[in-house]
Amino acid sequence: MNLFRSKKNTKIPPLIVKNTLLFAISQAFQGMPMQLAVTTGASMVAFLTGSKALAGIPGMLISGSRFLVAFPTGFITDKYGRKKGMYISLILGVIACAILSFSTSISSVPIMFVGFTILGLGFGANTQLRVAAGDMYPVKLRASGIGTVLTFSVFGAFLSPFLISLVNLDCINLFVFDVCLTDLNLDEYDELTKIWGFVPIFLIPIFIFIYLIKPDPIDVAKNLDKYWGKEYKSLQDSKSIDHIPFNIKNVFRDKVNLAAFFSYSVAQSMMVMVMFLTSLIMVEKGYDYLAVSFTVSIHVVGMFAFSSLVGIVTDSLGRKKVSILGMITLAVGCFITPITSNYFVITLGLFLIGLGWSGSNVASTSMIADRNPVEQRGRVTGLNDMSSGAFSVLFTLIGPVIANFTSLTIICFIATFISLVPILLLISLNELKPGQFK
Template identity: 35%
Template sequence: MALEPAQPATSSGIPPLIRRNTLLLAITQAVVGAGMQLIPALGAISVVQLMGSSTWSGLATALAGLARMLIAYPVGRVSDSRGRKTGLYIGLLLALLGSLMTGVGMGLGSFWLFTAGVLVFGAGVGATQQLRVAAADMYPPQRRSEGISFVLMGSLLGALLSPLIVALAERLAVEVGQSPLAVAWLIVPLCVAPAFGLTALVRPDPKQIALRLRDYYPQLSSQSLSQVPSRANSSFPRKVAIWAGIAAQGQMVMLMAMTSLALHQQGCSFNLISLSVTLHVLGMFAFSWPVGRLADRIGRKPVMLGGLLLSALGALLVGFTHEYLTITLGTFLVGLGWCGTYNGATTVVADTTAPGERGRAIGVLDVWSNGAGAVLPILAGFLVEGVGIWAIGVAGVLLLIYPAVMVSRLAEVSPGRYEG
């Protein structure tokens, strides 16, 4: 396929073609994110309804995290060899099939079909994380965090759509005589389907843009476009990014898996629970763009450290308060902390990799972080059952200590430039 000619940058410094592609990727992120939010909002409740016990309440979140972990590196290899759009198509197809399986499983009361659906859906969501790689490909180091964060802001629209899906499901469930949990999942494919067309409109493939970045940003010097350090100097920054990703993703998923259950046990309606999750997601994505700009201006390191601090404060509010508003504030802060830490970690990996290895490198980050997201909700379920909700507040703080020490040791001489 012939490549589209590079267009000169506008006054914003970003070429029109790049801005168009970024918007398409952000909308794709939105429609996938609408379904993704059902896992923290309804996953624990669904498992309790199917199994009759809260001991394994974190299972759905853990399975989704496990699937995201298992798919991350293979889809990264595919996107490095076949292009980012191929990886996205794989993810969208899996997400569509998985949501159908999950909805049918809930409707039939089949625990095994439900869990299989969650695994397939989680794999689909994991594969669509190549959206971040695609965004990183299209931007120079000076604007890279901003580009990644703008695409991730698409999840903000997804967060607004998620409560509408739940509300619509509750209304339709009465008419069709089905569980609202089942109906909610069966609505998700209608959200995912348009993303195939949106992805097709992204051209050229972002990996091709990365290989010709100088053509799209002629106003920047060759040195500023070639900041990938040597393998020796990139090893420690990537290790720091992985620890930060483990902390941000693992703690966030653990807390959100248990928070929805805690609110349900307090008698909160599905709508209130969905609203709480929505506010959490607002924390994750509403400030993504300014946080990305901040990381490009002052550096990835201070943004990651600030994110870890906010996540710790949020964990304390979730674990040690018992009011809906304060718990929801805690989940919002956990989301905002995740925004700074995980976006920063992703950008560090992108800063220290060439286009031909970037998909796999960010896949490695996702393997470790989603591995934490798979294990910690299971452990949290036992903690809540045996000790109480306050225990995950303590655990949520302890998880962040070592990663914070690692981030503090990162030698970032200027935004996006590191020493070993």
């Protein structure tokens, strides 16, 4: 299986392959709600409130709630295991989808905002999956392992268009809404009510996949030699920050951590802002939800389809170079997305934004795992997600306002410039060889 091989064809233990696949499948299905939020969130708010200036609220609520839950979830996963974070994410996701379905059925803006807030809490908890993926691999394969898990997320990119098509099939409507749920008169409700209502059906089985992941990845990280062989015992965390009690100041004093935080925060916030605004513009230009969903699917392909390759390159060239390339690609995507209303150009722009984010995500996650002890990675990743959440809240709040008074083109050009700023900090890093910084 080439997907699980490094450039030196290091043999991956079967147990690690099994756990990686289970995490990957879980990630694929758990990405559905996020894609639907991107596809429908801005237009839902604009339709119910009558104001495009408020279109960034779903993104702001999701990012803000991710900010709130990131560090507490990291604490839980550091203390009780990574799987606990996955369970929390799933439970919150199921609850959020049910609330969003109900909110659209009664056209309630406040309830819809509650739904997006809880959805963001679920997304925030789900980010600990990156930590789990990194835990299962030694330094020289760490980025490849993270990339492999993220690559499988691309399958989830096409689940949302499939779901949208599914709820519009006459046979499904007849069986579900006219036979099984006839007393609820759900056939009278709109498309969004049905779409969000169907999502939990896809999420609930994931509890089984997470249960089957044994041992917990944090236990693998603490005993790499047990699962990978004795030669990895001396390599475990050899280049990490000194094993001292967790201290936020020490985390932020480390230049590698700071570069990882800043680059990922910019990549995440620029991607979220442009993504949400573009979906609204596409709907206004006459594209239906299915067309928008396919565009978002291609964007998700950029985010995840090449993650395994990005991981291999990150393990070969180094975290610093891949992160810089990711920010440049992101900037190019932000620049070309608004220059025309052509469907294919918009789609290409969003694809490049996703690809640039992928480079930043894999590289920054690897840097955090490289520089921090096993017992602290969850919390450090939580700080990273808090940082990206704060950036995203800021830009998803002011972005639509600026776009409303100027244009999408202006805000995307601003995003282009901001995307290049982290390169100044990344260039200053001294990476002796992949994963090892001076």
